[in-house]
Amino acid sequence: xxxxxxxxxxxxxxxxxxxxxxxxxxxxxxxxxxxxxxxxxxxxxxxxxxxxxxxxxxxxxxxxxxxxxxxxxxxxxxxxxxxxxxxxxxxxxxxxxxxxxxxxxxxxxxxxxxxxxxxxxxxxxxxxxxxxxxxxxxxxxxxxxxxxxxxxxxxxxxxxxxxxxxxxxxxxxxxxxxxxxxxxxxxxxxxxxxxxxxxxxxxxxxxxxxxxxxxxxxxxxxxxxxxxxxxxxxxxxxxxxxxxxxxxxxxxxxxxxxxxxxxxxxxxxxxxxxxxxxxxxxxxxxxxxxxxxxxxxxxxxxxxxxxxxx
Amino acid sequence: xxxxxxxxxxxxxxxxxxxxxxxxxxxxxxxxxxxxxxxxx
Numbered sequence: 001x002x003x004x005x006x007x008x009x010x011x012x013x014x015x016x017x018x019x020x021x022x023x024x025x026x027x028x029x030x031x032x033x034x035x036x037x038x039x040x041x042x043x044x045x046x047x048x049x050x051x052x053x054x055x056x057x058x059x060x061x062x063x064x065x066x067x068x069x070x071x072x073x074x075x076x077x078x079x080x081x082x083x084x085x086x087x088x089x090x091x092x093x094x095x096x097x098x099x100x101x102x103x104x105x106x107x108x109x110x111x112x113x114x115x116x117x118x119x120x121x122x123x124x125x126x127x128x129x130x131x132x133x134x135x136x137x138x139x140x141x142x143x144x145x146x147x148x149x150x151x152x153x154x155x156x157x158x159x160x161x162x163x164x165x166x167x168x169x170x171x172x173x174x175x176x177x178x179x180x181x182x183x184x185x186x187x188x189x190x191x192x193x194x195x196x197x198x199x200x201x202x203x204x205x206x207x208x209x210x211x212x213x214x215x216x217x218x219x220x221x222x223x224x225x226x227x228x229x230x231x232x233x234x235x236x237x238x239x240x241x242x243x244x245x246x247x248x249x250x251x252x253x254x255x256x257x258x259x260x261x262x263x264x265x266x267x268x269x270x271x272x273x274x275x276x277x278x279x280x281x282x283x284x285x286x287x288x289x290x291x292x293x294x295x296x297x298x299x300x301x302x303x304x305x306x307x308x309x310x
Numbered sequence: 311x312x313x314x315x316x317x318x319x320x321x322x323x324x325x326x327x328x329x330x331x332x333x334x335x336x337x338x339x340x341x342x343x344x345x346x347x348x349x350x351x
Binding site for chain 1: 319321322323325326328329330340343344346347348351
């Protein structure tokens with residue numbers, strides 16, 4: 001049963017004007033690094049050519065859009081962030097910034113990123129970027145996250161857009177390959193976040209966020225982690241199977257997704273005891289980050305080594 | 311407001327102004343580069 005929604009527009013008042021570091025923190029730099037990387041890989045692996053300056057501008061727009069969405073997320077969730085150890089030191093819960101400043105910063109970054117992407121690169125890429133920002137800031141943050149334990153599954157779509165945007169920035173059209181890259185990140189997100197949620201579940205429960213371990217319990221979460229890890233295997237192999245990539249990517253996907261399933265197995269079939277260090281869960285979470293970096297690196301290497309992109 | 315708070319306020323404002331100035335410069339340079347690339351295309 002979904003827990004009651006706790007997120008409301010924040011009311012924190014700042015004692016002092018925020019520093020530039022606080023604005024930088026609003027953009028969620030660590031999340032942005034993954035967004036920039038997958039967006040860049042989508043751009044590099046796409047067939048066709050884009051001038052390096054325009055390619056740089058496209059990736060910058062993806063980064064700014066993600067930063068804007070991150071700022072809007074922090075603006076909306078300041079009350080929730082204040083209740084969780086992991087997020088309590090963010091600028092808004094700490095009172096280092098006015099809520100309206102965070103909101104305006106997020107809107108400005110979002111609008112600027114979409115406008116520059118449209119004017120300099122391609123309006124289809126700009127439209128997908130706008131959709132991804134709305135998806136994260138509205139569909140995920142405001143609507144799904146406080147209401148359903150499936151928040152991560154559907155909300156994971158927000159993080160899956162960057163390679164699609166990067167690809168479309170080069171080609172100007174949506175084809176099967178960038179959609180499959182979207183699908184890879186979409187399937188990767190639930191086990192990645194649920195592994196994290198298993199070892200920080202106390203925090204989520206305290207903040208009233210209906211993460212799967214809080215609502216459905218550990219056992220159900222562990223089974224679903226394995227289910228998504230198993231599903232990720234064919235999805236990650238699909239770009240190779242449809243002839244969109246060569247063997248370098250295909251073998252990397254096979255090895256990495258196989259390892260993902262292997263690491264998900266011990267997580268799926270155990271129960272945690274009091275004071276459990278949650279080593280298998282932490283191992284899976286750590287590997288999931290490596291997985292995405294390695295898989296997309298293989299995609300780019302494959303493209304340049306074999307010229308195999310569709 | 312204590313002198314320490316006033317100093318902190320000035321420092322924060324100066325830092326933000328410098329960051330904003332650098333960001334504007336970077337954007338001007340980026341737009342210049344994009345314009346040149348588009349004109350040569």
